[in-house]
Amino acid sequence: MSTAQVPAPRLRLLGRFTLEYGAAEADVCTGAQRLLAYLGLRGHGTRTVVAGTLWPDVTEDRAHGSLRTALWRLHRGREPLVRSDGDALSLATAVTVDARALADSALRVVEAPAPGADLWPEPSADLTQHLLFAGDLLPGWDDDWILFERERLRQLRLHALDALAHHLITHGRHALALDAALESVRLEPLRESAHRAVVAVHLAENNVLEAIRHYRTFRALLHEELGLAPSPDFAAMLPACVLTRD
Known part of the structure; x- marks a missing residue:
């Protein structure tokens, strides 16, 4: 039996934040929303720059911890939405914005x-x-x-x-x-x-x-x-x- 193909993810930032798979809207926590929005608009960034930009009011260690948590949440259940190439982060190529x-x-x-x-x-x-x-x-x-x-x-x-x-x-x-x-x-x-x-x-x-x-x-x-x-x-x-x- 063939497995149904999962619709490509669509990231919507105009009007309001939504992450969609076909007609279904995914539940995304605040930290993960911020990460997806950043990468959707900026294209890519190093972990240090992304963490410092998204969590500017905490220590560097806590900012990196929040980034790791956001990445972990985004990697659960579906194919990864964020690509990691060494220290660089970017959206997966399948995601449209x-x-x-x-x-x-x-x-x-x-x-x-x-x-x-x-x-x-x-x-x-x-x-x-x-x-x-x-x-x-x-x-x-x-x-x-x-x-x-x-x-x-x-x-x-x-x-x-x-x-x-x-x-x-x-x-x-x-x-x-x-x-x-x-x-x-x-x-x-x-x-x-x-x-x-x-x-x-x-x-x-x-x-x-x-x-x-x-x-x-x-x-x-x-x-x-x-x-x-x-x-x-x-x-x-x-x-x-x-x-x-x-």
Whole structure:
């Protein structure tokens, strides 16, 4: 009789921490969660660095003890989730990580040729949905290393959403382009490049009134919050005769 194949483990760090095997969610203790999250985001690390990062407020011996306990718990019952190569630790190759997949999707968009270039294909539905609906990285976790990784991923996603909006405009996908631009605005309301993407969508659809209204709303917000004005490049996107009436 053949043995049923165990589903590959999936580590989810966006929205909340979960470790899944197919439809089943594994029960993972706090220390093991922290170890998996670290390796899922950083890729690898030496035992000393991992222990010192995850348990910074205890002695080195206790930190290494906590690391050994976390490794032991992760090795029970299933094939190991963490690889050990001498002093180096890394995730097993079978483990997929949603935060890594999001970063890969964002990098594909950011590193693509400029909008309009023949080398840039129409963005796939999967890539677009991935960037539009990703959750926050481990909300509620406030370790310094998590805060850094959360901001790094947020900035990468912001750049990708701005670029995605312009690529979608090129392919005439105006509704999705507007979704991408507005999601970037939601993530960072004072980010000019996001608002410029929104205006670019409206202009591509010949909705000049919508473009002007959005520009004026952003200009008022920027002045109220920071005492600044939009850049000349942003103003140049709109008819000069309209702006001179303000």
